[in-house]
Amino acid sequence: MAPKADSQSAGAVAAADASSQFSMDPVFHILKVVPYSFLRPPRLRLKIPSVSLPSAMTVFSLVLLTYFMVVSGFVYDVIVEPPGIGSTQDPATGAVRPVVFLPGRVNGQYIIEGLSSGFMFVLGGIGIVLLDLALDKNRARSVKVSYAIAGISSVVIAYVMTTLFIRIKIPGYLR
C-alpha cells in the first residue's frame, strides 16, 4: 500500500505545485522561500475539518434546553444559593418536615421547585409541538394518533400541574 500512497501523494503535490503558480498570497510566497526551500515538509494526510451550520431542529433542541434552564430560575439559584429543599420543624412532635415551596414571597424559590416547574413548562411546549406533528400529512396514521394523544395529555398534565403549583405557592391565588 505504501508505494501506491506515495505516488498518489506525489501526484497531489505535483498538482498543487502547478496551481500554486497562480497564488496571490504574499505570505505563501514568503513561506515558500524562507524555511521551506531547504526544509522538507513531511507528508501528512490531514484535512481541515469542514465546519457546517447545524440544522434548524438541532438549534431548536439546544434552545429548548436553554429555555428550561432560564425558566427554572437557574440564575436565581446560582446567585442567591437557596437550599435544594426547605425544612420546617413540626411544633407538636419536633420532627423536621421538608417544605417544597418557599412560602411568603412571589420572587423566591428552592432549587427543586424551580426545576420541576421548569420541566412542566417545557412539557407543555412539547405537547403543542407534538400536536402540530400529529397534523402533518406525511406520516402513518397510527403514528399520528399516538402523537396526538401524547400531545394532548402533555398539555393537560402540564397545565394542571402548573396551576396546582402556583396555588400552593401563593395561597390567595384567584381569590
Next chain:
Amino acid sequence: MSNSYTSDILKPFKLKTKQQELLIRVLILCLVYILAFITRLFSVLRYESMIHEFDPYFNYRTTLYVTQHGFYDFWNWFDYESWYPLGRIVGGTLYPGLMVTAALIYRLLHFLRFAVHIREVCVLTAPFFASNTTLVAYFFGKEIWDSGAGLVAAILIAVCPGYISRSVAGSYDNEGVAIFALLFTFYLFVKAVNTGSLAWGLASAFGYFYMVSAWGGYVFIINLIPLYVLVLLITGRYSMRLYVAYNCLYILGMLLAMQIRFVGFQHVQSGEHMAAMGVFFLMQVFYFLDWVKHMLSDTNLFQEFLRITVTCAVAVGGIALGVGMASGYISPWTGRFYSLLDPTYAKDHIPIIASVSEHQPTAWSSFMFDFHILLFLFPAGLYFCFKRLSDATIFIVMYGLTSMYFAGVMVRLILVATPAVCLISAIAVSATVKNLTVLLRSKTKVAQIGSTKGTSSAKASSKASLDQSQPFQKNGAMALLFGAFYLLSRYATHCTWVTSEAYSSPSIVLAARGAHGNRVIFDDYREAYFWLRQNTPLDAKVMSWWDYGYQITAMGNRTVIVDNNTWNNTHIATVGRAMSSYEDEAYEIIRSLDVDYVLVVFGGVTGYSSDDINKFLWMVRIGGGVFPVIKEPDYLVNGEYRIDKGAAPKMLNCLMYKLSYYRFGEMMTEYGKPPGYDRARGVEIGNKDIKLEHLEEAFTTSNWIVRIYKVKPPNNRW
C-alpha cells in the same frame, strides 16, 4: 317569498368576504385598544388619580417644569433643590422623551380647549401608550407571520401582566413610553429588512431616536440589531436589503442619538456600543467582497482575495479595538450592564445595584405570575419559527431568546421580554388554530384517495376506515378548539386578577384589611409631605434615605440631601454613615451637611415591612463601603439582625434606632402584647428609654409611618 324580500333590503349591506374580514379585524383591534386602556385603570377607580411609587414623582416634577417654563429652560435647568449642596444638572442627566411627550399631549389637549390638569395627562400617558403598543404588535405580527398572528399578539399584549406592571395608570415612568418605542423601532427595522426600502430605514432611525430619548434600555436595541445582522451574515442571508436597512439605521440613528445630552458621544466612546460599530464595518467588507466577486471572473483568484481580505479586516479591527480600550478612549462596560452578563458581579462589588429589589434574579413563580400560559406557548412558537425560517422570524427568535435570558437575570427586565413572548406565543396559537380549523373545514377526500391507491381489498378496508375517521377527526378538532379557547380564557382571568391584586397599588397610599374585613387606607406619606410643605421654612433641607428623595422634592417642595438618582455614592454613604452612627457623631455630619430636618419611615405600629429599619443593613453596607469606620458585624449578633433585648449595643444606640423608636416604648400596638411591641419585626424592642439630645420630634403621622425630627442648633458655650 319573505326570504327574497329581506335579502333585497339587506343587499346594500351585504359585504363580500374580504370586506367582512376587514370589518372583523378592525372591530377586534378597536376592542383590544379599549381593553388595553381600561384594564390599567384599577387604581384610579379605587383611590384617586395620583402618581404612584417614587421615580414617577421626579418625572412629574420635570414635566411640570417643562409646561411652565418651556423647552429651552428645561433643557438648561440646574436643580439646586436636590443633592444639597451639589445640585443636579437636570437637562444633562435625564432622558427627556417621556416629559416632552406628556407636555405635547397636554398642549394638544389645551389647543382643542380641553382644560385638563397636567397631572391627569401624566397619570394616563402610560395606558394610552400601552394601547398604541397593541396596534404596533398587530402590525409586527402581520409582518412576521400573518394577520391572524398579529391579532392574537395584540390581544395577548393588551392584558399581559409583565407589561401592565410598569404601565398602569399612575405609573408615570420611562418604561411606559419606552416599550412602545422599542417595539415600534423593531417593527420598522424588520419592515426595512423585508422591503429594502430607504424610507422604512429612515423611519426606523427616527424610531431609534425616540427610544434613545425615552429610556436607558436603548442599549438593548443597539446590541440586539448588530447581533441579528451577524447571525444573518453567518447563515448566508446577506442581501442588499439588509445592507440598506442596517446602514441607514446605524448612521442616522447614531447621529440623532447624539442630540440627547445624557447620551452624548457614547455611541463612539462606550464599550457597550462597539458591537454596532464592528458590525457596521463588517457589512462594508461584505459589500466590498460582493462587488469584487461580481467584477472578477476567476473563482480561484477570488478565494485567495477573500482569505487575505478577511484576515486583514479582522486584524485591523482587533488592533483598533485594542488600542481604543488601552488608551482609555473606549470606556469599558458600566456596572449596570456588566452585571447582566456576569450576574455575580453586582453582589460582590456594587451594593447599591444589588440592594434594589427589582434587580434580583427571577424565580419560576415570577415568570408564572407574569406570563401564565405564554410560558407553554413560547417554546411551541419557537418551533414554528424554526420550521419556517425567514429574515423576520430569525429576528423575533433572537429577540425572544436574548430578552428571556435577561429576564432570568433581573426581575425588572421581564418587561422587555414581554413583547417578544407575546409575539412568539401568538405565532403558536395562530398556527395551531389554523391547523385545527383546516381539519374542521376539510371536505371528505375518500373518493380521490381510493382511486389513486388502487382497488385491492386491503385498500378498500382502509377506505372504509378513512370514512369512519373523518367525523372522528372533526370532533377531535372541535374538542381541541374548545380546549384552546378554555386555556385562553383562563389566561384572561389570571391576567385580570393579577392586575387587580398585585399591580394596581399606588405604593404611596397603603391599604390593609381591618379587623372586620373592611378596607383601611393609610395615607401617611402624603400627610407628612404636606406637613413639610406647610410647616417648615422654604429653604429647609431634609435628610432621609434616598428612596424618598423624589417624593419629598415633588410633594414637600423642600431641598433634599440624596434622592433616587443615586448618582453620587459617597454622598449616599455619608447619609448612611450618619444614620448608623451614635447621635453625637451623627450630629456632626448633620451639621456639616446643613440639614434642618431628618425624616424616617417606621412600620412598627402598622406592620408595614418596607420601612427604614428593614432597609437599615443596606445603609450600613453602603456607608461601610466608603467609610471603613462603619462595620456591619457591629450591628449583628451571631450574624443575625435583631432589634430586641439581645441586639448589639451599637444597634440599640444608633441614630436610626433612636429616631424610629422614640416614644415607642410606651405604645400599645397589639392586644395582649407588652408595650413597645414592633409589629413589623414581631418582637418587643430592646431599648425603650430613648432620649434625644440634638434632635427633637417635629411631626409623627397618624399611623406612625413617617416621623420627622427637627435638628436643634448647637448648645451655647456656657
